[in-house]
Amino acid sequence: MLDASATSATLQRLPSAPTAEPTRLRSLAHLRRFDREQDIYGQEERSDTWYRVMSGSARKFLMRADGRRQLVDIYLPGDLFGFTSRLHHRFAVQAVTEGTVIACYPRQRVEALAREDSETALEIRRQILEALERLQQQLLVIGTMTAQEKVREFLLYFHRRLSADKDEGMALPISRYDIADMLGISPETVCRAITDLQARGVISLEGPRRIRITRRRGGQNG
Template identity: 45%
Template sequence: MKPRSHAADYYRRILSMQPHALKRLDEGAAIVKRHRGQEITNESGSAGHWYYVITGAVGRSKIRSDGRRQIVDLMLPRDFFFVSESSKRQATIEAIAEETVLASHSGGRVELIAARDPQFARELREVAFQSITRSQEHLLILGGVTALEKVGSFLLSLDRRGSDRRGQVELTVTRYDIAEYLAISVETVCRAITDLQQRGVITLAGKRT
């Protein structure tokens, strides 16, 4: 779903102000909007497709042997991710926040620019390594001994990945999504958040979901 022209212009302005690698791609980006639960597809065939999260959140998930969903990668604003035919077969990639807006880039166009510009090619490799870094951090979070440690580590990771306002975290995902990311129950997530709040470690503001 593509937003209307005035909305697309609004999100394009946000994109232009966000500091990120591969700024050269901004001018030719298509702006697409996805509602919660809508799949993010490969629109470029064998060349794959690059996306950049402007607002919202995207999850890459798999179904475990017990039938439960496990979010194995979480893409937040300022994150790039790549969708190919093989990645679609291995996992489901979908918006997990209602207002998820993406900058969309054809894989063929990205490859063409990289072939002509060595500096851009180096930046593209750095962006590709970001997914490995996210996976490593996810493993460290899952390695927490207690649910409280897992939830606390998750919130700290959001703080590091978020805006320049350190110490303030905007939860664009629900507690159900957090539970599926941390491989614990939503009730456990709620208890851990309440515990952190009662200890004075965090303060909640806004609506709770």
């Protein structure tokens, strides 16, 4: 929508990677910077590029015919995404945080590299498996029955992913609406669940976007 002039994103060389990234792969990447809500790729777009979050965050989602938005995944620094067995994407991915920096890898060249370098191939396999594990975790969260559980599981899961310390609060990059669209419940219910969890002493808020996990019971660690 706003993405008509998608090339407000800046092209530049990659100076150094924050996360462990094989040198061979890194040499194929170029960096782009995205504004808040800006599309990284659109629904139905050709899947000829792979991406990695260098900083910031992004949401993967699908717009339904009835106008509902379904969130499928949140990408955080270090996450590789954009691969599919299809020719075209079925979801869109857009930046959540202002100034999100994404490394872009031309798919053809990555696959060519993988063909001749088994180490790269292994790394790619590992990254796809990571995405798989994330989706499974996500399924476990959404698969719980009550809304309260969903929100609690989601917060624990997200806290783990942000690899934040238990004692220091985590800074949620996403809104209540994002959480709602991710869990298949209404934003108001997310709010009420958070309020209840706070009342029960499971979490404590220091500002709406800063959440501290106080008590973690029955949580299976990652």
